[in-house]
Amino acid sequence: MSEVGEVEEPLLDEDFLARCGKLALLSRKMVQGKLRGEKRSRRRGMSTEFADHRNYVAGDDLRHLDWNIYGRLEKLFIKLFEEEEERSVVLLLDASASMACGEPDKWRHARQIAAALGAIALASGDRVQLRVFDRELRPVMGSIRGIRSILKLIRILEELKVGNETALLPSIRAHAASAPPRAIQILISDLMDPAGIEDPLRQLSGSRGESWLIHLLSRSEEHPEELGDLRLRDVEDQSFVDVSFTPTIIEAYRSILAEYREDVRKMCGRFQIQSVEVSTEVPFDRVVLEMLRQRGMLA
Amino acid sequence: MFWFLLLIPAVLLLWFLKIRRTEKIVASTILWRRALQDERVRSPFQRLLKNLVLLLQLIAVLLAVLALAAPESGSQRFTSRLNLILVDTSASMNSVEADGRTRFELAREGVEEIIDEITGERGMVVRFSSRVEPMTSVTSDLSLLRKAVQGLSAGSGVSNINDALELALSIAKQDAVVPMLANDSVSEDGEEVLPPQIDARIYVVSDGALPPWSGDSFPIPVLLHSIGDASANSGIVALAARREFSEEGDLRVVVEIRNTGDEMISGFLDLRLDGEPIAESVQKDLEGGERWTRSFALQGGGQHQIEVHWNPDETDALPDDNSAWLIASQPRSIRVARVGKKNFLLDDALSVLPSVVVESITLAEIDPETAADEFDVMVWDREIPDQLPPGVGHLVIGARPLQFWPDEIEMVSQPVLVAWQKDDPVLRFSQLNAIDGTVVETFPFPLRPGVSAMAECREGALLARFNLGDVRGIAVAFDVLASPWPLTPSFPFFVEAALRDLARVSSGIESGIRSGDLIEVFAGAGVSRAVLTDPSGVQEVEIPVLPEGVLRTSAGDELGIHTMSWRKGKDPDSEWIQQLIPVNLLSPEESSIEPKPSIGGITTVPEREQEGFWGGARSELWPWFLATALFLMMLEWIVFHRR
Numbered sequence: 001m002s003e004v005g006e007v008e009e010p011l012l013d014e015d016f017l018a019r020c021g022k023l024a025l026l027s028r029k030m031v032q033g034k035l036r037g038e039k040r041s042r043r044r045g046m047s048t049e050f051a052d053h054r055n056y057v058a059g060d061d062l063r064h065l066d067w068n069i070y071g072r073l074e075k076l077f078i079k080l081f082e083e084e085e086e087r088s089v090v091l092l093l094d095a096s097a098s099m100a101c102g103e104p105d106k107w108r109h110a111r112q113i114a115a116a117l118g119a120i121a122l123a124s125g126d127r128v129q130l131r132v133f134d135r136e137l138r139p140v141m142g143s144i145r146g147i148r149s150i151l152k153l154i155r156i157l158e159e160l161k162v163g164n165e166t167a168l169l170p171s172i173r174a175h176a177a178s179a180p181p182r183a184i185q186i187l188i189s190d191l192m193d194p195a196g197i198e199d200p201l202r203q204l205s206g207s208r209g210e211s212w213l214i215h216l217l218s219r220s221e222e223h224p225e226e227l228g229d230l231r232l233r234d235v236e237d238q239s240f241v242d243v244s245f246t247p248t249i250i251e252a253y254r255s256i257l258a259e260y261r262e263d264v265r266k267m268c269g270r271f272q273i274q275s276v277e278v279s280t281e282v283p284f285d286r287v288v289l290e291m292l293r294q295r296g297m298l299a
Numbered sequence: 300m301f302w303f304l305l306l307i308p309a310v311l312l313l314w315f316l317k318i319r320r321t322e323k324i325v326a327s328t329i330l331w332r333r334a335l336q337d338e339r340v341r342s343p344f345q346r347l348l349k350n351l352v353l354l355l356q357l358i359a360v361l362l363a364v365l366a367l368a369a370p371e372s373g374s375q376r377f378t379s380r381l382n383l384i385l386v387d388t389s390a391s392m393n394s395v396e397a398d399g400r401t402r403f404e405l406a407r408e409g410v411e412e413i414i415d416e417i418t419g420e421r422g423m424v425v426r427f428s429s430r431v432e433p434m435t436s437v438t439s440d441l442s443l444l445r446k447a448v449q450g451l452s453a454g455s456g457v458s459n460i461n462d463a464l465e466l467a468l469s470i471a472k473q474d475a476v477v478p479m480l481a482n483d484s485v486s487e488d489g490e491e492v493l494p495p496q497i498d499a500r501i502y503v504v505s506d507g508a509l510p511p512w513s514g515d516s517f518p519i520p521v522l523l524h525s526i527g528d529a530s531a532n533s534g535i536v537a538l539a540a541r542r543e544f545s546e547e548g549d550l551r552v553v554v555e556i557r558n559t560g561d562e563m564i565s566g567f568l569d570l571r572l573d574g575e576p577i578a579e580s581v582q583k584d585l586e587g588g589e590r591w592t593r594s595f596a597l598q599g600g601g602q603h604q605i606e607v608h609w610n611p612d613e614t615d616a617l618p619d620d621n622s623a624w625l626i627a628s629q630p631r632s633i634r635v636a637r638v639g640k641k642n643f644l645l646d647d648a649l650s651v652l653p654s655v656v657v658e659s660i661t662l663a664e665i666d667p668e669t670a671a672d673e674f675d676v677m678v679w680d681r682e683i684p685d686q687l688p689p690g691v692g693h694l695v696i697g698a699r700p701l702q703f704w705p706d707e708i709e710m711v712s713q714p715v716l717v718a719w720q721k722d723d724p725v726l727r728f729s730q731l732n733a734i735d736g737t738v739v740e741t742f743p744f745p746l747r748p749g750v751s752a753m754a755e756c757r758e759g760a761l762l763a764r765f766n767l768g769d770v771r772g773i774a775v776a777f778d779v780l781a782s783p784w785p786l787t788p789s790f791p792f793f794v795e796a797a798l799r800d801l802a803r804v805s806s807g808i809e810s811g812i813r814s815g816d817l818i819e820v821f822a823g824a825g826v827s828r829a830v831l832t833d834p835s836g837v838q839e840v841e842i843p844v845l846p847e848g849v850l851r852t853s854a855g856d857e858l859g860i861h862t863m864s865w866r867k868g869k870d871p872d873s874e875w876i877q878q879l880i881p882v883n884l885l886s887p888e889e890s891s892i893e894p895k896p897s898i899g900g901i902t903t904v905p906e907r908e909q910e911g912f913w914g915g916a917r918s919e920l921w922p923w924f925l926a927t928a929l930f931l932m933m934l935e936w937i938v939f940h941r942r
Contacts, residue, residue: 054759098326192327221326221759233322234328241328242320243335251333 024124053055096134096166102218133171134163165236168200205271206273219281317716355935366924392453403453427463428456429815454856456815459865471499530559534620558585561893566611602628624881638901639680647745675802693772708742714756741777834859866934
């Protein structure tokens with residue numbers, strides 16, 4: 001996490017942005033629905049499944065102009081193909097204080113992943129909303145669309161700071177009440193909420209659309225290497241626990257963490273949330289370009 | 300106990316080395332709490348075994364709890380060895396040593412050393428001079444012993460070591476318990492085979508100027524902590540006076556000075572009458588060990604205070620024995636009723652006695668109810684009523700008081716005298732050889748309650764005191780005319796002494812009361828209040844009034860002339876009656892201050908071999924438990940930080 005006064009490096013570099021243009025978010029429901037059995041095109045405008053027109057607005061891809069209508073009516077219309085029925089992608093970013101902890105810290109990692117997924121969605125024509133939450137949902141940015149909005153998204157993410165303690169349930173409930181229909185909701189969080197995660201995940205899956213969970217933990221949280229006697233103080237509620245780090249206690253912690261992750265997986269399976277466990281040990285670009293593609297979440 | 304102060308740096312070390320945890324900010328403590336709880340629950344015994352730190356803490360707590368229980372080791376008994384410390388506070392302990400300190404100051408230091416030696420054991424302090432007085436009870440709190448010793452001081456009494464040793468032995472015997480056998484083996488019949496054993500020691504802190512032990516072999520160790528080196532001393536060891544048998548009652552004073560050291564001591568002797576010198580000082584050089592007796596004649600009757608002072612040329616180690624006092628007072632007349640047959644020898648004896656008024660009466664003229672008011676003594680010569688009148692003294696000669704001997708007594712011819720009480724004041728100046736085998740016949744009095752023998756033959760008492768209730772007297776078991784006794788000088792001495800004793804009238808000479816001895820004054824009936832004033836005239840002590848007006852108290856440690864005062868009747872303005880009482884040291888044993896290394900007559904029994912198991916003296920273990928607990932806590936800290 002960047003210190004005050006310290007200039008942070010850009011979340012995404014140009015090389016990665018260029019690669020984002022070749023990717024698209026894969027909606028599991030859409031693949032299973034109308035486009036069953038069809039190969040989905042990576043590029044817009046190449047499909048022959050004409051669906052509809054809409055008025056041209058500045059920024060639309062000129063390759064999709066319907067020149068026939070322009071010739072007849074001298075009005076600009078953009079062709080809408082089947083797969084271009086407007087899809088929203090909501091990035092739900094956990095901006096609670098716990099995200100700033102860990103080595104390497106999760107906050108940059110989470111923003112990089114959010115920036116990458118947002119860039120991919122914008123590059124493939126999706127609308128993107130960014131919502132951050134800590135103890136409450138904080139709308140940060142309205143719905144954006146188009147490639148040119150990528151930089152705006154990145155800039156907003158770079159300027160974001162972590163907030164207060166985590167309250168998943170009210171935040172996700174508030175999101176669910178105003179979530180766009182049939183959107184892909186991508187929750188990026190460490191799920192460190194003392195109140196529990198089952199109800200928030202249930203709320204997430206209850207809204208119409210598709211839910212993804214990027215469960216993010218830092219390397220130090222996965223593999224603690226401390227020794228001696230420490231007082232671990234919770235960054236959010238300031239409670240503490242005294243721990244004498246022994247191999248036994250570290251082993252016990254890992255066991256608990258594994259159980260916790262297993263519980264998350266089970267809940268996600270129950271609530272039909274696609275989940276992926278991400279460690280800050282793994283560079284974000286590998287997370288996006290390899291892990292998510294292997295999981296079929298990106299194409 | 301001061302080595303426990305070493306624990307202070309240990310505590311400071313623990314404080315500075317106290318675990319200070321480094322604080323680390325984490326995203327959440329949820330999983331860590333669950334991990335700790337899980338670990339705690341999972342395998343408690345393995346954790347206990349594996350958790351050396353916890354084990355050490357538990358052992359430290361256990362040791363601390365054991366320390367609070369104050370365990371002791373050593374003897375199998377429930378109590379530790381008993382140490383009885385007898386401290387000599389007699390006059391000789393006031394002797395001044397070469398360094399200017401008195402022996403008692405040295406004795407106090409000696410007692411402190413003994414108390415240091417008996418740490419972990421029990422003790423008791425007893426002071427002894429003329430009287431024996433426990434200063435503490437048996438206690439394991441040795442600070443109480445120290446406090447008692449600090450309050451002690453030497454007096455002017457003589458050393459009554461026998462009573463002190465008897466008291467100590469009695470306490471030690473009461474403390475005896477049955478020990479356990481050495482190898483947990485018991486006798487064949489499974490019963491204890493050892494009698495109660497005494498685990499005690501007696502320390503005697505003294506200069507050794509003590510009379511020998513007069514009892515049996517002493518069963519417990521007696522250790523003499525000898526005090527002092529000085530031996531040069533001289534002083535007055537005897538002073539006596541008596542009135543001559545003259546009309547004026549002239550006085551004859553005899554004084555003995557003794558040099559108890561080895562070197563010659565010179566000095567001079569002063570005699571004062573009522574504070575005024577009545578003779579020139581007599582100078583005398585006394586060789587080592589020499590005894591010098593000097594006699595003075597004083598003319599005239601009346602009451603007088605006589606002081607005798609011995610003034611050595613050089614400073615004396617023990618000044619207390621350099622002065623003595625006497626009181627000579629005019630004795631009041633004794634009213635005597637003479638009843639019985641004609642006896643000219645008895646009448647002659649009665650007639651020569653000064654201050655005796657004799658009235659001859661018949662048996663029929665006696666009124667028992669008024670006899671005590673009319674007479675001090677009734678002399679019965681071969682005639683006696685069935686009931687002797689109460690409240691008056693009786694001298695019965697040649698008759699048997701039926702109240703004490705109702706049955707006939709078999710006659711014995713020419714009885715052989717086997718013993719007589721030479722210390723009895725009535726017999727002090729009598730030689731009874733004249734009645735040894737010379738009495739024609741007698742009816743010896745059997746001894747029974749209320750009767751004590753003054754002179755005895757094998758068959759019974761020839762002279763006896765009888766006393767029961769209001770009836771008291773002296774009886775002679777034979778007709779004096781049937782013996783040569785009346786022809787000897789001892790007979791009138793006996794008669795006079797008997798009359799004074801029975802009349803409770805002094806001879807007019809008050810002497811011989813040593814400090815600590817009993818002062819007894821017969822003030823007569825009707826006494827409402829009595830006080831005793833010390834020689835300085837400052838301190839007054841109320842004296843309880845006993846039946847028949849007897850005033851009895853112990854002579855304190857103050858040497859000099861005390862005043863017994865009493866008042867009769869309820870009138871607060873009634874006159875005080877006074878009697879002067881001189882208190883002197885007059886002790887050759889106390890004046891002989893040369894320290895002695897042992898107590899005569901004490902032979903200790905060697906300590907019993909290990910038939911029973913005593914073990915060592917019990918010692919407290921709680922300091923070791925506490926120190927070990929603290930050590931374990933330090934070890935626990937080291938283990939904790941090095942994991």
